[in-house]
Amino acid sequence: MSDAPDPTPDAAAPDAPPPPRKLGRDARRQQLIEATIETIAARGFARTTLTDVARMAGLSHGLVNFHFQSKDKLLTETLLYLAEEYRLNWTGALEAAGPDPVARLDAMLRADFEPAICTPSRLSAWCAFWGEAQCRPMYQEQCGSNDEAYIAVMESICARMIAAGDGSGDPARIARVLRVTIEGVWLDLMTMTKPYGRDEALGTVYTCAAAFFPGRFTAAGLRA
């Protein structure tokens, strides 16, 4: 994160701003969470240790347990942080899109590929949490496929577009195809040896949208 606080602890000048020896509780926590995301991306979930996270953050080993009481809590809070960030991203995009269902669908398709959200580290971390979700209920709840609000909004948009004559079929299934296509493209971006770029990713999602709503979308995006 570009706004992460400087971890260097000893750059004190008399009149300079005080060195971040004591950093705000929340800033330190966020710094450690970002380091956790980077570490999971770099080493994998199974091999991520607290020492790795501390080193990535440029902090001492003991600080991690000071701010998060245990490794489990650090990981849980990292996932909650990612989930909240994700939620704010698409709800914000939706709000900015206004009431038109076509614009709202376009906003949701684009939101998941925003550069702020869709970084390699975040994709990797998401994928790692998915992999562990199967046997950890707390993780499972935070997965996109269990985001009932997201699903409800997507279904509502599809239903309104179908009602408006933009397409036909079961809105729940169409909404699901759109959602899993996005998730599948995310998986591609993470797991492919030679992944395609953001444009091709969006193009793929738009290809799907155009198949269901040909009057409104083309493979290149919103129909003008």
Added chain:
Amino acid sequence: MSDAPDPTPDAAAPDAPPPPRKLGRDARRQQLIEATIETIAARGFARTTLTDVARMAGLSHGLVNFHFQSKDKLLTETLLYLAEEYRLNWTGALEAAGPDPVARLDAMLRADFEPAICTPSRLSAWCAFWGEAQCRPMYQEQCGSNDEAYIAVMESICARMIAAGDGSGDPARIARVLRVTIEGVWLDLMTMTKPYGRDEALGTVYTCAAAFFPGRFTAAGLRA
């Protein structure tokens, strides 16, 4: 595997033949691989230990390393086993489908939801390997998104159907949407708190196919 020996070690019926104390090399290896899949599904990748695997197989701890040298090799061979099983499943289905591209596409869509392949344990294991794939090249290579043969076949089918007038658009992108939709539905089956069943899974995939090739598919399957 349906013919794998029962992993339950204490389910001996009075007159049943005693479990073989010594087993052929390959049979033992397969038994341990099956136990590994079950263990990953039950405990997650990060918490899977060799002791867990051995207990699941009803065997001793040291035997795992006797047959696989190391935990890493056991996991690698488990993934290779899953990948080979998966490959044989779709190539077999394809062969049985004959030359017609519509039948071939139908076969590929159905293949990934065959009960033999699409068990909860196998889905979980796949997902766990995906989660670790990002930072382990050997895992990454075995992921479906890197199966060039699969992608090539799917693209070829789409191209032929488009050429036959069954649809329109870029066959590579259509093939990708179909593939990631299948993968996304797999993810749903694994990560959803209340997953839908096989029929709804297939219905979702067919909904996608019908959007691209409406003359050939409906949301219920092949158009009669």
Added chain:
Amino acid sequence: MSDAPDPTPDAAAPDAPPPPRKLGRDARRQQLIEATIETIAARGFARTTLTDVARMAGLSHGLVNFHFQSKDKLLTETLLYLAEEYRLNWTGALEAAGPDPVARLDAMLRADFEPAICTPSRLSAWCAFWGEAQCRPMYQEQCGSNDEAYIAVMESICARMIAAGDGSGDPARIARVLRVTIEGVWLDLMTMTKPYGRDEALGTVYTCAAAFFPGRFTAAGLRA
């Protein structure tokens, strides 16, 4: 080392200062190296475990790896510590002896039987490392027979004494006989069921020196 902390963990006198829970890095390392020497002497090289070493030092198991990363490194550093201690001992004795070759030879013969160097534990540890040296290049390099400086000094002394008319023959061979006699007596001290004492050890070495330089040495030491 005489100033090493008492390895007995439970010999606390009521008013004695409590053993320091945290010790400087180097002090801990030296304490662990001393414990390693004692353990090798007591249990033998092949049966020395990290748990033994930790127990001998009155510390926990994990601390050994914290300071030395691996058992191999602990053993290597123990040998380097012994080798450096040995080198400092004979070079120091040499320096104190002044320029006269007779005094220098006397100093070198006596140095190897100094009580600080020639303790039962250290002899045992040296012998254990010799036994493993054959197939571990890093050990082999540290053996006395590969100490080129020692050999060069010994040869130079013998050459000067021969030039002064104190003896005759090939200085390289005479130096070698003196060196291997010392080593052989060390072996005796370690491996004999009923070893002789330091006086008899020195007497044996002086017997050898007297045979080559009869005008300068007797079996009792320097000729007055």
Added chain:
Amino acid sequence: MSDAPDPTPDAAAPDAPPPPRKLGRDARRQQLIEATIETIAARGFARTTLTDVARMAGLSHGLVNFHFQSKDKLLTETLLYLAEEYRLNWTGALEAAGPDPVARLDAMLRADFEPAICTPSRLSAWCAFWGEAQCRPMYQEQCGSNDEAYIAVMESICARMIAAGDGSGDPARIARVLRVTIEGVWLDLMTMTKPYGRDEALGTVYTCAAAFFPGRFTAAGLRA
């Protein structure tokens, strides 16, 4: 050993001598002991495993425990085998030398460097046992420094030569210097990075003998 039986078990021709599937008990034991010596030399005492020994002998793992009940017994019997071989070597040489003490001393000096005894593997194995002898009484007893017969013979020879006017001094100490010089040269041959050859080894021992008995020996051997 050049006379070790062929380990190949399947080279049976109709009229050829029967394949050594069933080999004499003693031949198999000797084969395994030779393999043990080679393995200790190649891998070191601490890293020698029964699997290594079996592989070195070209035999199966279980055979080792069949013939020797345990690893400890195999090692003990290997040492006894080496010790007996060594004893037979010097006593035989002594017998062949006749009654003259000068010839007897010459025979003993030469015996320890006979090519049959003084192979790299045997030297290494001896050194390894010495390294472990300190804390294993059974090993300690078999070390050369505890061979009372050897010491007695050497002292008796020195005493007779001194009585004959060939030298002067304490025969026990002279005998010890000669013995430890031989042992020290053995150590050199094993532990030196660039060891000298057999001629230089003998030359060194003769240099020592010549120092004590100058009328009888020179650095080149027996005085003509």
Added chain:
DNA sequence: GATGAATGAGCCTTCATTCAT
């Protein structure tokens, strides 16, 4: 707040030993 030494549980791995074939 912050640090890093210290602890100890638990894991992977090795290997001597056993035993069915």
Added chain:
DNA sequence: GATGAATGAAGGCTCATTCAT
């Protein structure tokens, strides 16, 4: 006799957690 799969104890190593400074 001979084989090699199977067992289980024990060792090296990792790492989450604690705590004195």
